[in-house]
Amino acid sequence: DGGITQSPKYLFRKEGQNVTLSCEQNLNHDAMYWYRQDPGQGLRLIYYSQIVNDFQKGDIAEGYSVSREKKESFPLTVTSAQKNPTAFYLCASSSRSVGSAKNIQYFGAGTRLSVL
Amino acid sequence: AQSVTQLDSQVPVFEEAPVELRCNYSSSVSVYLFWYVQYPNQGLQLLLKYLSGSTLVKGINGFEAEFNKSQTSFHLRKPSVHISDTAEYFCAVSDAGPAAGNNRKLIWGLGTSLAVNP
Numbered sequence: 494d495g496g497i498t499q500s501p502k503y504l505f506r507k508e509g510q511n512v513t514l515s516c517e518q519n520l521n522h523d524a525m526y527w528y529r530q531d532p533g534q535g536l537r538l539i540y541y542s543q544i545v546n547d548f549q550k551g552d553i554a555e556g557y558s559v560s561r562e563k564k565e566s567f568p569l570t571v572t573s574a575q576k577n578p579t580a581f582y583l584c585a586s587s588s589r590s591v592g593s594a595k596n597i598q599y600f601g602a603g604t605r606l607s608v609l
Numbered sequence: 610a611q612s613v614t615q616l617d618s619q620v621p622v623f624e625e626a627p628v629e630l631r632c633n634y635s636s637s638v639s640v641y642l643f644w645y646v647q648y649p650n651q652g653l654q655l656l657l658k659y660l661s662g663s664t665l666v667k668g669i670n671g672f673e674a675e676f677n678k679s680q681t682s683f684h685l686r687k688p689s690v691h692i693s694d695t696a697e698y699f700c701a702v703s704d705a706g707p708a709a710g711n712n713r714k715l716i717w718g719l720g721t722s723l724a725v726n727p
Contacts, residue, residue: 497652499652533618533719533720534719535699535717535718535719535720536653536699536717538714541714583652583653585652585653596641596703596713596714596715597643597655597658598653598655598715599655600645600652600653600654601652602651602652603650603651603652605650
């Protein structure tokens with residue numbers, strides 16, 4: 494089935510540790526996104542990528558890093574500089590087509606990150 | 610720049626009653642509008658979208674929404690809700706103008722928690 498796979502479903506981080514969240518899609522989408530979700534705050538954009546080997550900071554990029562070496566993959570690293578990493582992280586992708594699929598974002602099931 | 614306001618953070622309703630979840634937006638350019646649903650501990654799923662054409666848009670699970678340009682609203686409605694509709698609902702908007710090109714980021718509301726009670 495086509496879709497977006499996020500792993501792991503649950504992740505625990507120790508103080509001072511970097512952790513990487515995986516996001517893989519087989520929808521042949523060019524654009525991919527990382528969001529952070531906290532209770533009552535909706536979705537906040539961390540990073541996005543419109544094409545391979547290119548990405549831009551979103552609204553809350555500090556303490557996070559990404560790479561986009563392959564079209565299918567957009568991993569997110571939560572670095573030790575992110576002092577409050579506990580949240581639900583969502584990855585999404587969309588087609589850059591100018592047809593009827595204009596910016597419809599498709600989401601993975603999310604990764605819940607907690608601090609030990 | 611666009612912004613989205615979901616007027617109710619929580620909406621409790623009894624099963625089989627009608628429901629309306631309200632969404633207002635602000636934008637200086639034309640927009641695309643979306644409603645997404647999130648069930649507990651899951652990702653988001655597209656319910657419906659308005660891109661152009663008819664202002665009444667029908668989506669999955671019996672939901673519909675009406676685009677009202679003069680009131681800058683895109684309220685979501687369902688005539689009879691079910692227990693399984695209990696979820697978080699998000700309204701989102703993106704720039705539909707030609708200047709946006711392919712860089713059409715979504716601007717999100719804070720969400721409305723719909724609780725359907727028996």
